[in-house]
Amino acid sequence: MPDISYSREFLDFGKGFYLTTLYDQAVKYAQRFKRRKRTAWLSTYELEFNPDDWNILQFDSYNHDWLRFVTNCRRGLDNSDYDLIIGGIANDQVIQTIERYFAGEISVDDALGLLKYEKPNNQYCIRSQRMLDECLKHKNCVEI
Secondary structure, eight states, X not given: OOOGGGSOSSSXXXXXXXXXXXXXXXXXXXXXXXXXXXXXXEEEEEEOOOGGGSOEEEOSSSOHHHXXXXXXXXXXXXXXXXXXXXXXXXXXXXXXXXXXXXXXXXXXXXXXXXXXXXXXXXXXXXXOHHHHHHHEXXXXXXXX
């Protein structure tokens, strides 16, 4: 069973267990391990929950709120208590824009102007161990 305590800090939505509904996105991430000469595994999970029972934040686009939240999380400044966060992933192209924004090279409006051309991928970040334990069911795992 996944354990939040082993999660890395300073990610898009903070410390948590990350999932995606996009198969190709998951495979692409797993292949990063193969490039490092490590074994890559693709695990499939089922996430079932009643939204009314959990503290959930969802971003439907790359917007001011998304950028502010990701900025805070990546800088270690987020102390929110969301159980689950759903929204676009900062892929390679998006991260370049964010890094330029972090460095002060472009304004928030310039960053959002560039991001509007990016098709959001998706990621789910489960940030509470209770939600992991109660709502996530492991289905299978295959080596890539």
